[in-house]
Amino acid sequence: MxxxxxxxxxxxxxxxxxxxxxxxxxxxxxxxxxxxxxxxxxxxxxxxxxxxxxxxxxxxxxxxxxxxxxxxxxxxxxxxxxxxxxxxxxxxxxxxxxxxxxxxxxxxxxxxxxxxxxxxxxxxxxxxxxxxxxxxxxxxxxxxxxxxxxxxxxxxxxxxxxxxxxxxxxxxxxxxxxxxIEKNKKVFNKIKKIPRDELYIGLYELGIDFEKALLFHQYITLRVALGQPYDEALTNMFPFLINYSFEELLEKFQNELFFITKLQKY
The missing domain is CATH 3.40.50 (Rossmann fold)
Incomplete structure (x- = not known):
C-alpha cells in the first residue's frame, strides 16, 4: 500500500x-x-x-x-x-x-x-x-x-x-x-448524478447546509454561463465545497464575480 x-x-x-x-x-x-x-x-x-x-x-x-x-x-x-x-x-x-x-x-x-x-x-x-x-x-x-x-x-x-x-x-x-479520498469520491459520484437544475436540492439531501448548497449551485451556474463545461466546473469546485466554510466559499465567489465584472468593463 x-x-x-x-x-x-x-x-x-x-x-x-x-x-x-x-x-x-x-x-x-x-x-x-x-x-x-x-x-x-x-x-x-x-x-x-x-x-x-x-x-x-x-x-x-x-x-x-x-x-x-x-x-x-x-x-x-x-x-x-x-x-x-x-x-x-x-x-x-x-x-x-x-x-x-x-x-x-x-x-x-x-x-x-x-x-x-x-x-x-x-x-x-x-x-x-x-x-x-x-x-x-x-x-x-x-x-x-x-x-x-x-x-x-x-x-x-x-x-x-x-x-x-x-x-x-x-x-x-x-x-x-x-x-x-475514497469517501469523497463516493460523495462526488453522487453529486454528478444530481440533475443540474436541482443541484442545490440534491446537495442539501446529501447533508450540505442549505445556504452553502445554494451558493455552490450559483457558483457552478456562473462558471457554466461563462463557458466552462458543467462536469469540469463540478470537478474544479468540488474540493472547495468539501474544504471551505460557507464564509470562505462566499468570499471566493464574490472575488471571482468582482474580477469578471471588472474584466467586462474593459
Whole structure:
C-alpha cells in the first residue's frame, strides 16, 4: 500500500544497510505487514514472499505486476534502490510515497532528483503509464514540502529509530488520507448524478447546509454561463465545497464575480 524508497548517487554508501535496518525496525516495533524489495542482488538474504531482491533481473512488466501484488498484500514496502544509477531505478523512484537520499552531503542532489522526477512524470509516457497502472487514474505527486519528503541522513542507530517513527507516522497519515479520498469520491459520484437544475436540492439531501448548497449551485451556474463545461466546473469546485466554510466559499465567489465584472468593463 505504502512504498518507501532509499537511494544514493554514490556506490557503497550504505543504502542497503539503512533500508534493511528500517525494514527490521518496522517489523519489530509495529504490527504492520512489511515487505522489502532490493533493486540489486543481496548475498546473504534469502528470497521470500516478503523479501525480494534482484528486482533488476525482472522485466518491467514483471516489476509492475510484483509491486501491484505487494501493495495489495502489505502495508509498507521498503524499496532499496541502491545498485547503479540506471533507467530502471529512475522509473521506479516516482512511484514511492517517500524518498530518502542517503548521506547528508547529498542533500542538494536530493532536491535536484526530486525536481527531475517531477519533470519526468509530466513528459515521460512510460513513467506516467507505470503510475497509472499501479494507481488507476490517480497521478501520484510527491508532496511539496521537500524538507520532509526528500532528506539526507547519516547511518546511525538513533536515526534508524527516528526514520522508522517518521515512516510509521507518515503511513498512518497516508492511510487516513486515502480513506478520506475514497469517501469523497463516493460523495462526488453522487453529486454528478444530481440533475443540474436541482443541484442545490440534491446537495442539501446529501447533508450540505442549505445556504452553502445554494451558493455552490450559483457558483457552478456562473462558471457554466461563462463557458466552462458543467462536469469540469463540478470537478474544479468540488474540493472547495468539501474544504471551505460557507464564509470562505462566499468570499471566493464574490472575488471571482468582482474580477469578471471588472474584466467586462474593459
Amino acid at each position: 505504502y512504498m518507501v524508497g532509499f537511494y544514493s548517487p554514490k556506490a557503497k554508501s550504505g543504502v542497503t544497510e539503512m533500508s534493511l535496518s528500517i525494514y527490521q525496525w518496522l517489523k519489530k516495533n509495529t504490527f504492520l505487514k512489511v515487505a522489502f524489495i532490493s533493486y540489486g542482488v543481496l548475498e546473504k538474504e534469502e528470497i521470500s514472499n516478503d523479501f525480494i531482491h534482484g528486482f533488476s533481473n525482472l522485466s518491467l512488466i514483471e516489476q509492475k505486476r510484483k509491486v501491484k501484488q505487494l501493495k495489495k498484500e502489505f502495508d509498507i514496502i521498503i524499496y532499496d534502490a541502491s545498485s547503479q544509477l540506471s533507467e530502471g531505478v529512475l522509473k521506479l523512484l516516482p512511484i514511492v510515497d517517500r524518498l530518502f537520499i542517503v548521506g547528508d552531503e547529498n542533500r542538494d542532489f536530493a532536491v535536484k532528483l526530486h525536481e527531475i522526477i517531477q519533470f519526468d512524470k509530466l513528459f515521460d509516457n512510460s513513467v506516467k503509464n507505470f503510475i497509472a497502472h499501479l494507481q488507476g487514474n490517480k497521478t501520484f505527486i510527491l508532496r511539496e514540502n521537500m524538507d520532509q519528503r526528500v532528506i539526507g541522513f547519516t547511518n546511525s542507530k538513533k536515526e534508524t529509530d527516528d526514520i522508522g517513527q517518521m515512516i510509521y507516522t507518515d503511513y498512518v497519515t497516508f492511510y487516513i488520507e486515502r480513506k478520506l
